Amino acid sequence: MTLVLVIDDVPAMTSLYEYDLRRLGQYAVHVAHSGREGLDALLQDDVDCVILDLEMPGMDGFAVLREMAKRGGGPPVIVYTGTGDFDRCVQAMRLGADGFVDKNEPIERVVHEVETVLKLRSLREQVAAMQRRDRAESALVGGSPPMRALQDAIARLARIPSPVLLLGESGSGKDIVARELHLAGSDPKAPFLAVNCAALPDHLVESELFGHERGAFTGAVTTRKGAFEAAGKGTLFLDEIGELPLAAQAKLLRVLEAHTVTRVGASGTIPVTARVITATNRDLDSEVSTGRFREDLLYRLNVHVIRVPPLRERLSDLPELAERFVAAICARFGRRVKTLEPTALAALMRYEWRRNNVRELRNVIERMIIATDGETIGVEQLPAELRPEAGFRETVSEAEPQSYRALREEAERRIVVEALERHGWHLTRTASALGLADHASLSKIMKRLDVRRA
Ligand SMILES: Nc1ncnc2c1ncn2[C@@H]1O[C@H](COP(=O)(O)OP(=O)(O)OP(=O)(O)O)[C@@H](O)[C@H]1O
Ligand SMILES: [Mg+2]
Structure with a gap:
């Protein structure tokens, strides 16, 4: 049911709107006989739309609009004027009214206007929600x-x-x-x-x-x-x-x-x-x-x-970025949020990201989500260029560690060892390539993972 609040000092007008709208079945109607009463009603009831007379003694329609603008976030308002003066309607729209009707128009026209402003409002809300989502999706991620x-x-x-x-x-x-x-x-x-x-x-x-x-x-x-x-x-x-x-x-x-x-x-x-x-x-x-x-x-x-x-200089941000992208993309596609398997994440961390950095990561994740039917995204969904070379699984460990923790450590070990290999075991250079603070942080990680030059 759509709740319409009619504000007019002339009881004959409010009764007419009330009767006509109720008769249609999908509207509930509240009436207020002064601007002040209307504003109070707005605080009390969950009004969907206001029909407002511009000419009222005391607080007129313009004052009501101004007060509503000050409060902010109120329902859409349709104004009318008994004087047939449309300039006043235009002026009201500048103050925030969403539409106007003529006092003498048939109820069908009024209903059409009500539906139009409600639709407009819902579209605006959708846009605002999308903008918020965009911002949440795009704000800079990463604490490296x-x-x-x-x-x-x-x-x-x-x-x-x-x-x-x-x-x-x-x-x-x-x-x-x-x-x-x-x-x-x-x-x-x-x-x-x-x-x-x-x-x-x-x-x-x-x-x-x-x-x-x-x-x-x-x-x-x-x-x-x-x-x-x-x-x-x-x-x-x-x-x-x-x-x-x-x-x-x-x-x-x-x-x-x-x-x-x-x-x-x-x-x-x-x-x-x-x-x-x-x-x-x-x-x-x-x-x-x-x-x-x-x-x-x-x-x-x-x-x-x-x-x-570039992303490869701050690889330690990749897990967080990947997680954000998985969540955001699943939400955008209306799917349940999937999880990225540690082995897949490890493969993402091993890749060089030279072509398009974070945008490339985002695209890869989108493709992986599309390719996944189940709840988890694994190495099988990796695009060809990112697939760990044959033999990767066998070399993970003879004993095939199964727990998340063991898999993650194994993945971390591989990332660290490969980065070290790439930089000739130069600690400072490797640390900076991995986006770590300094060589001491890298040493600490190497100790934890028991990584030593063979
Ligand atoms: N730190 C970050 N956190 C979250 N998202 C990011 C981050 N960096 C980049 N992105 C995302 O990666 C994509 C590419 O980023 P952006 O368009 O800002 O790159 P660009 O440097 O302007 O690239 P180009 O030179 O091609 O214009 C965007 O979808 C953006 O949201
Ligand atoms: Mg750009």
């Missing part, structure tokens, strides 16, 4: 020393208005870091605007970034704000900055120097207030030496540099 250093850098730089350059391999998490910088910044509610410089055709780059005046070039039929303007007091994230054409690089440099932007085809300037974050997986120094990137621009952008570590 390189990740802690990254979190520190984010915390230190978030509130500083100077540009930040994010360097890191593809899929290492630069997008998330840019967002985290914005969210930890001084105005997280301001816009966060991401522009992928690689995805823009050359002839549109400048208009995209700086905007254009009507008629500035063929196809510019209307004046358009560029990304710098649209980002307002928020953050402009220029992703893949290394791909920006040289002409646009020159303009970008001027914008960063002058803190103003000029739309293409315009003469006046507009102040730039957005914070600029750039990212690239290219080596900008070598781009400078080959003349593909302006050195003066690089020095504007790299006032602060955050290096986002």
Whole structure:
């Protein structure tokens, strides 16, 4: 049953709505004869939708809307006015009303409006839930020393208005870091605007970034704000900055120097207030030496540099990342959460992750989940390139350890030994490759696992 609250000082009107809505069967109706009474009812009952008269003596409909906005989170409101003055309805919608009807309209129209605002509300809630889920899914995971250093850098730089350059391999998490910088910044509610410089055709780059005046070039039929303007007091994230054409690089440099932007085809300037974050997986120094990137621009952008570590330098974060991805992906597919077998996890830890870092891990896990019918994800579901080479199982141990603990220790031992082999048993280098604090931490682990050079 949908509970509708009708607020109108004229009893004849409330009775009419009450009678008509009840007759339809799917609505329960409460009535209130003043704004104040209506607000009290909202506190007491679980109202799904409000039908509100704008003209009432004392506290009118506008005042009710204002009070509701102050309280926040109330049900959707449909307003009506006896004067037939739609400007007032529009004004009410600015104050938060979701729809309006005419006093003389048949009940079918009113019901249609009620259903529409309820649908709208439910869609908005779904979007908000998805955004929350996205955030929960994407916030930076990992407590390894390189990740802690990254979190520190984010915390230190978030509130500083100077540009930040994010360097890191593809899929290492630069997008998330840019967002985290914005969210930890001084105005997280301001816009966060991401522009992928690689995805823009050359002839549109400048208009995209700086905007254009009507008629500035063929196809510019209307004046358009560029990304710098649209980002307002928020953050402009220029992703893949290394791909920006040289002409646009020159303009970008001027914008960063002058803190103003000029739309293409315009003469006046507009102040730039957005914070600029750039990212690239290219080596900008070598781009400078080959003349593909302006050195003066690089020095504007790299006032602060955050290096986002590749996954293989922080392998100790992998179990937590894997667990998060398994949970998030199962939830997204509407499946029961599966568990990753220690042997499968060990195989994930042994892989180099050179191609796409965390994104590759995420994709691998998604594929493994799809390939699993049972409750646990095992080595059988690993993509070919990640399969432990033949003989792995036999060499785990002669006695085939069965307990989770024994399997995990065996997996850890393999990870440590292989990393040591790769780095010629150099403890400091191996420790850093595994994302451990120092060689002492590695020594401790080696002792626990009884790992010694043969
Ligand atoms: N530390 C992390 N915690 C949780 N998820 C992460 C982490 N790092 C990366 N991811 C996830 O990995 C994927 C790739 O990350 P992102 O898009 O930020 O990489 P990128 O560095 O911007 O890559 P590219 O250079 O290809 O643009 C995303 O799905 C992101 O949510
Ligand atoms: Mg990216």
